[in-house]
Every structure is written in structure tokens, then in C-alpha cells.
Amino acid sequence: MKVTLTSKGSDYTFKYNRGLGRHGWLRLTPAYSVKLVEELISETPKGKRILDPFSGTATTGLSSLEQGYNAVLCDINPFLIWFGNTKLAYFSNEDLLETKRLSLESASLSSYKLMGDNWVPDIHNINRWWDCDTLLSLAALRSAIVEKIGEPSDNPIFNLIWISFSRLIIETSSAAFNHVSMSFNGSTVKHEHNQIIELFLSIVESITSTAFVETSNHAQVLNCDSRFISNIDIEKVDHVVTSPPYPNRMSYIRELRPYMYWTKFLNHATEAADLDWKAIGGTWGSATSKLKTWHPSDIDLPELLIQKCTEIKMKDDKNADLMARYVQKYFYDMHQHFSSLKNLLNEGAKIDYIVGNSSFYGVKVESEKIFEDSLLTLGFKNVSSRIVRKRNSNKELFEFCVTAYL
Numbered sequence: 001m002k003v004t005l006t007s008k009g010s011d012y013t014f015k016y017n018r019g020l021g022r023h024g025w026l027r028l029t030p031a032y033s034v035k036l037v038e039e040l041i042s043e044t045p046k047g048k049r050i051l052d053p054f055s056g057t058a059t060t061g062l063s064s065l066e067q068g069y070n071a072v073l074c075d076i077n078p079f080l081i082w083f084g085n086t087k088l089a090y091f092s093n094e095d096l097l098e099t100k101r102l103s104l105e106s107a108s109l110s111s112y113k114l115m116g117d118n119w120v121p122d123i124h125n126i127n128r129w130w131d132c133d134t135l136l137s138l139a140a141l142r143s144a145i146v147e148k149i150g151e152p153s154d155n156p157i158f159n160l161i162w163i164s165f166s167r168l169i170i171e172t173s174s175a176a177f178n179h180v181s182m183s184f185n186g187s188t189v190k191h192e193h194n195q196i197i198e199l200f201l202s203i204v205e206s207i208t209s210t211a212f213v214e215t216s217n218h219a220q221v222l223n224c225d226s227r228f229i230s231n232i233d234i235e236k237v238d239h240v241v242t243s244p245p246y247p248n249r250m251s252y253i254r255e256l257r258p259y260m261y262w263t264k265f266l267n268h269a270t271e272a273a274d275l276d277w278k279a280i281g282g283t284w285g286s287a288t289s290k291l292k293t294w295h296p297s298d299i300d301l302p303e304l305l306i307q308k309c310t311e312i313k314m315k316d317d318k319n320a321d322l323m324a325r326y327v328q329k330y331f332y333d334m335h336q337h338f339s340s341l342k343n344l345l346n347e348g349a350k351i352d353y354i355v356g357n358s359s360f361y362g363v364k365v366e367s368e369k370i371f372e373d374s375l376l377t378l379g380f381k382n383v384s385s386r387i388v389r390k391r392n393s394n395k396e397l398f399e400f401c402v403t404a405y406l
Contacts, residue, residue, distance in 0.1 A: 021210035022087050026167055028057050028255065032243040032354055036388065037063045040241045040352045040401075044069060048238035051344065053226040053337065054280075056252075058084030060241050061219035070217050072234050074224035076279055079256055079265040082152060084221035086163060089156035091211040099160045102148055103204040106161070107197045109144035110137070114193060118143040121261035122268065129173045129258065131188040137196040138169055142262065152263045160211065164203045166259045171199060173258065225278065227336040230343035238346050243354035244337075245281035247330040247365055252276075253284045280333045283326060291325050296332045302373035305331050308365050315361040323360050335374045342378065345406045351380075353402045356391055368400035380404040 023034050037059050044050060046068065052060035055073035061084065064071035075081050091099075118139035123129065130138065145165060149158040174185045191199075224232045226244070245252065253260075253276040260266040266275075273285030283291065305328065313324035341351070358365045368385040375383045383404040391397040 022062055022212065023057075023059060025087065025163055025207055025210075026057070026083070026259070027170055032056075032059060034059060034063060036354065037241060038067065041067055041069065041239070043350070044239040049235060051234075051237040051240045052242045053224075053229050053240065053341065054242045054244045055084050055221045056080060056243070058087045058219075058221055061088050061221065065212070065215055065217050065219050068215075068217055071219040072232075072237065073219065073221040074226055074229060074232065075221055076223070076225055077252065077256070077275065078223070079260045079263065081221045081223055082159065082263075082265070083163065083259075085154075086156050086159040087212075088219045088221070089159075089212060090214055091156065091160070091208075092214075095157050096160075096208045096211055099157050099208055100204060102158075103161050103164065103201060106141065106144040106148045107201055109147060110141040110197065111193065113140035113143045113147075116140070116143065121264075123258065123261050124269065127188065128184060129175065129188070130169075131190045133193075134172050134188070134191045134196065137191065137193040138172065138262075140193070141165065141168075141196060141200060152265075160207055161204065162263060164200060164207050166263060167203050167207075168196070168200045169258060169262050171203070172196065175258070226280065226340075227333050228340050229337060230340040232344075234344065236344055236346045236349075238349050240341070240345070240349070240351040240353075242352070244334065245279065245330075246356040246358065247281060247327055247367060248356065248358045249281070249283050249326065251282055251284035251287075252279065253282065280337070281330050288322070291322060291329065294325060294329055296328060299332075299335065300377060301328075301332060301335060302370050302377065304366065304373055305370050308363060308370075311363045312360045312365075315363070317361060320361065327358075327360065327365055331370050331374070334371065335378075338371075338374050338378050338380075342380075342406060347406060349406045351402075351404050351406075354388065354399060355402060356399045357397060359396060364396055368402050371402045372404075375402075375404045380406060 041063055050064045050069050050071040052073040055075040058073060061071045061073045120135060120139045145161060149161060152159060152162045172191050174188045176185045222232055253272045257272060266272055269285060273287050276282030276284035277287040277290055309324040309328045312327060313321050353371060355367045355371060357367045372383045372385060385400045385402040388399045388401050391399055
């Protein structure tokens with residue numbers, strides 16, 4: 001793998017993806033670097049099949065198609081499945097012209113919708129995201145889009161318009177991306193309706209100009225709980241390239257919620273919490289309270305994991321026991337995933353997992369070593385890891401590529 005360690009290695013983060021065609025359609029900070037994925041995929045012999053069990057924004061699938069490989073991807077989040085499959089779709093020139101026509105008609109209709117009582121999502125403290133006038137314009141445009149094409153669906157042409165609208169809501173919001181996790185700017189900004197429409201149409205133009213060209217290869221995102229990935233009915237694969245959630249308590253639902261509410265993949269906070277509990281590493285909402293009563297089944301977990309969880313639990317903090325449970329459940333779920341994954345791999349298949357280490361109360365949780373121990377226990381061969389990049393100013397936090405063979 002052609003990876004060198006730099007001070008922060010920004011080329012190997014989501015920042016590298018900005019402006020890279022379809023890879024930059026939406027600002028989703030959990031996405032990993034296209035450059036890193038391309039380097040890993042380039043090691044796959046031609047004609048072999050690629051798998052990403054944690055599809056996220058479909059970076060692996062898109063890079064596979066661009067390099068001439070077939071790929072299958074999995075995710076548990078319905079918005080990411082919908083978004084990923086649209087990114088991987090083929091669009092003819094006629095499709096793109098139809099997308100632009102429907103977008104223009106929706107934009108024109110939105111001016112009339114301004115006078116109506118339009119639906120807005122049930123986002124807590126929504127005016128922290130958008131000022132009142134901007135919110136009214138977004139709601140009017142959304143209502144017009146629904147009248148023209150309906151809610152988000154399996155129709156890729158219509159979905160290009162919905163992805164454009166999703167990008168619009170973020171670009172007109174107070175969301176800030178100065179860190180890996182989404183935060184807020186100091187205040188909201190008022191946008192006139194004509195500004196909203198001009199921006200929307202410019203986004204449509206940008207997205208349609210980078211829509212996928214025809215290819216003989218195929219990639220698809222499937223709905224699957226990666227802990228039990230062998231349940232999906234696919235041909236066996238030869239190379240796994242993926243980046244699972246890190247054990248750092250960052251909730252992907254939290255990062256995605258504005259998109260998911262506006263597209264109605266989420267309607268209530270309870271739905272977000274339920275989905276986050278199903279996801280590996282999730283701690284959003286009631287997922288935290290559920291963690292308090294969680295107990296692992298009787299399987300052999302790495303000794304290093306047990307040691308780290310014990311050290312965290314003994315720290316003098318009211319949440320120490322909860323954090324120990326969180327770490328244990330994360331690696332328990334990943335161990336289940338690795339065990340299930342074996343059934344989908346051809347003999348000699350290679351796996352590459354990009355993961356970061358973490359620190360809880362000063363206890364360094366060495367994710368790469370715990371992954372290595374899990375893989376060795378399950379019979380994988382030639383297990384190793386290497387540093388991809390230094391993650392931030394904390395001298396102990398790095399991102400690793402854990403590699404193994406069946």
C-alpha cells in the first residue's frame with residue numbers, strides 16, 4: 001500500500017474528496033478518503049470482486065466502478081443505502097436533461113408554494129439550523145418538488161433532484177464543518193427566496209455534470225446488519241475494502257440527521273435512537289441507556305480488550321462503567337462481523353480495514369491490535385497493521401489499515 005505518514009495526512013481524510021465529482025455530492029464528514037480507497041483497490045487483480053461491509057457514502061463502490069471492478073456494498077442506514085445507490089447509478093444524457101427540466105419546474109412552482117402552509121421536519125430547535133425566512137423558502141421548494149416528482153424513491157433521476165435539495169439545506173444552514181463532527185456557526189443567515197432558487201439550480205447543474213457515465217461494471221448497496229453479513233445472498237468476494245465506525249462515540253445518525261429528516265428517512269428522534277443502537281458504535285439518544293443493561297454472549301474476546309475495559313471501568317468517573325461497556329460492545333460487534341464475514345470470502349481473499357484508535361480517561365484503546373487479535377482468533381492469516389495518518393494534535397491518535405488474508 002502506497003501510504004506514508006504525514007503530520008495529519010489530509011489527503012487521507014474526507015477533505016480530499018471535495019470537488020471530486022460524485023464523491024463530493026454531499027458533505028458527509030464520516031466519509032474516508034478516495035485517494036486511500038483507490039490505492040487499496042489498485043491491489044485487487046482484475047476480474048475480482050470487491051466488498052465494503054460498511055458502505056457509508058459508497059466511496060468504495062464508486063472507486064471500484066471508476067477502476068473497472070464489480071463491487072457489493074452493505075449498510076444499515078436507509079438514507080445511505082438510497083444515497084449510495086444513486087451515486088452508483090448510470091444516467092443517460094436524456095436522464096440528465098429530464099432532471100434539469102423537472103428541477104426548473106419545481107423551482108418555478110416554489111414561488112406559488114410560498115403562500116401555503118408547507119411541511120417542515122420535526123428537528124429539535126430547527127431555527128438553530130435555518131432562520132425563519134430561509135426555512136419558509138426551503139419548505140416551499142420541497143413542497144414543489146414533491147408535487148412534481150413525489151418523495152424520495154428508487155428512481156435515480158428523481159433522486160438526483162433530492163440529493164441536490166439535500167445539499168441545498170446544508171449550504172443554507174448554520175452547520176459548520178471545522179471538525180470531524182458537525183457543529184454550528186455563530187448564527188443563522190437569512191436567504192431571499194430567489195437566492196435559494198439560484199443556489200438550488202446551480203447545485204443541480206453541478207451534480208448532473210458529474211453524474212455517472214456508462215460502464216460495464218456493476219456496484220450496489222444492500223441493506224444489511226454487518227454483524228450478520230453472511231445472511232446476504234451474494235457471490236463470494238476476493239477483496240474487502242472498508243472503514244467501519246471507530247470506537248469514538250461519534251454517532252453517524254447525528255451527522256446525517258438534517259438530510260434524513262428533510263428526506264423523511266427519519267420522522268422522530270426515537271427512530272434515530274433505534275437505528276443508532278443497531279449500528280456498530282452507536283450511542284445516540286436511548287442507545288446510551290440500552291447500553292447500561294447490555295451483556296455480551298459467551299464468546300472468546302481478545303485479552304487486550306478485556307484488559308482495556310477493566311482499566312476504563314476502574315477510572316474515577318461516574319460514566320466509567322458505561323464507557324467500558326461501550327468499548328466492549330463495539331469490539332464484540334466487530335468480532336461478530338469478522339466471524340460472519342469469513343463465509344463470504346474466497347480462499348486467499350484479502351481484507352483491508354481502516355480504523356482509528358481511541359482514548360477513554362487516558363486509557364489508550366488500540367483498535368488495530370484488538371482487530372488483529374480478533375482476526376487471528378478466527379483463523380485469518382498474515383494479519384498486520386500499519387499507520388495511515390496521524391489523526392489530530394493528540395500524539396496518540398492515529399488511523400490504521402489492518403490487513404489480513406483468509
